Amino acid sequence: MRLLFLGDMVGKVGRMAVFDQLPDLINSMKTDFVIVNGENAANGFGVTQSILDATLAAGADVMTTGNHVWDQKEALSFADREERFIRPANYPAGTPGRGANMFEARNGARVMVMNIMGRVFMHPELDDPFASVEQQLTGVELGAAADVIFIDFHAEATSEKQCFAHFVDGRVSAVIGTHTHVPTGDHQILTHGTGYMSDAGMCGDYDSSLGMDKEEPMQRFISKVPKGRFEPATGEATICGVGLEIDDRTGLTTRIAPLRIGPRLENCLPW
Secondary structure (H helix, E strand, O other): OEEEEEOEEEHHHHHHHHHHHHHHHHHHOOOOEEEEEOOEOOOOOOOOHHHHHHHHHOOOOEEEOOOOOOOOOOHHHHOOOOOOEEOOOOOOOOOOOEOEEEEEOOOOOEEEEEEEEOOOOOOOOOOOHHHHHHHHHOOOOEOOOEOEEEEEEEOOOHHHHHHHHHHHEOOEOEEEEEOOOOOOOOOEEOOOOOEEEOOOOEEEOOOOEOOEOOHHHHHHHHHOOOOOOOOEOOOOOEEEEEEEEEOOOOOOEEEEEEEEEOOOOOOEOOO
């Protein structure tokens, strides 16, 4: 099967680029399942109900998130009822929503999507991501209870991302990193068949600082004094993500390649 994952949508230009182009990408690339990280979609911070609905209407099967998941407080009210909205699994027990769920792909495959957040340079108070993934995988064997297991690992440190991926190598289909908003060039298939990429990049304006208008963060670096709010950049967006071909029998990755479409980065398609 073919799975497409798009990195963090940032602001209006990022989400509109995805809404406009995703339907054609699904058709032209013959994609069976689509996951989009939406944690920066609402003016750069969080997700609203209307943005979630529009993302799913554009063809996404699931939305994953990260550390900005609760920036829009309405997410606390819809997280429990929206089965296709996934927040990091290693939030404490009792947190609204779910950290993993099983879905059916267009080709009939059973796809488990999981979202886990790293702790290095981020939120050390969260549950251990390694123990959390063990808990989530209990009773869900790849190729038996699930045909595909995909993990969006939302983390800052590449060392943590890599060690996490090696920890689950061969037990999940893919571990794709998000959060840093910069696409990495290390897409690969690990020793035991798990697809890996340190960061899928963002869907947003790359003439920016991580999708934000560059003047305010640049001024803060220079003067150390905030002059205003961070606001999403408004130039033309580049869509970034990764495509995976996954073996129907084993659930392991047989091909992984980046996707980049837009004006700022070198364009490429996974197939």
